Amino acid sequence: MKAYPRTCQTCGRGCVGRVCRACYTKAPRKSIWRHEWAYIYELHDPDSGQVRYVGCSEHPGVRLTLHVHNAWKERSPKDLWIRTLLRAGKRPVLKVVKKVSYAQRLEEEQRHIRVLLDAGADLLNVVVRGTKWWHRVRAPGSHSISSPRGN
Incomplete structure (x- = not known):
C-alpha cells in the first residue's frame, strides 16, 4: 500500500491523506485528481x-x-x-x-x-x-x- 505524505500537497498543513479536507472543498477538482x-x-x-x-x-x-x-x-x-x-x-x-x-x-x-x-x-x-x-x-x-x- 502506498504511504501518503503527512502534509497536504496543496497547503502544506499536517493531515493524514494527500489533501486535507479544507483544501479539497476549496480547490478545483482537476488540481487534485489527475484523470488520464x-x-x-x-x-x-x-x-x-x-x-x-x-x-x-x-x-x-x-x-x-x-x-x-x-x-x-x-x-x-x-x-x-x-x-x-x-x-x-x-x-x-x-x-x-x-x-x-x-x-x-x-x-x-x-x-x-x-x-x-x-x-x-x-x-x-x-x-x-x-x-x-x-x-x-x-x-x-x-x-x-x-x-x-x-x-
Missing part, C-alpha cells in the same frame, strides 16, 4: 459468452464489484441480469476492450456500443452516455436518439 486514462469494458454472459453490457471506467475491476453490489438495489435490465447470474452462483465476465484518454472516454464508449448494436448484439445498456444526446436502447439491435432531460 479510462478503459472501455464489456460484461459477458459466463455461459453463452455474449456481450451484455458496455461501460467505461478508470478502474474496471472495481467497477465490476460495484455492478455486482448495486444489482441488489437497482432495477435496470443489467441489474436484473446480474441478479439472475448471482442466484445461479455465477458472475459476469469482465473483458477490457481498450484503453482511451479520459477526455475521449464517453465518445469511445458510445462508438463501441453503436458498433455492437449494428452487429446485432443484445445489449442491456439503458442509456448510452454522451455530451449532447442520449441514446436509449429500447429493444435488442434497435435504438432511438432523444435529448437529455432538461434540454
Whole structure:
C-alpha cells in the first residue's frame, strides 16, 4: 500500500491523506485528481459468452464489484441480469476492450456500443452516455436518439 505524505500537497498543513479536507472543498477538482486514462469494458454472459453490457471506467475491476453490489438495489435490465447470474452462483465476465484518454472516454464508449448494436448484439445498456444526446436502447439491435432531460 502506498504511504501518503503527512502534509497536504496543496497547503502544506499536517493531515493524514494527500489533501486535507479544507483544501479539497476549496480547490478545483482537476488540481487534485489527475484523470488520464479510462478503459472501455464489456460484461459477458459466463455461459453463452455474449456481450451484455458496455461501460467505461478508470478502474474496471472495481467497477465490476460495484455492478455486482448495486444489482441488489437497482432495477435496470443489467441489474436484473446480474441478479439472475448471482442466484445461479455465477458472475459476469469482465473483458477490457481498450484503453482511451479520459477526455475521449464517453465518445469511445458510445462508438463501441453503436458498433455492437449494428452487429446485432443484445445489449442491456439503458442509456448510452454522451455530451449532447442520449441514446436509449429500447429493444435488442434497435435504438432511438432523444435529448437529455432538461434540454
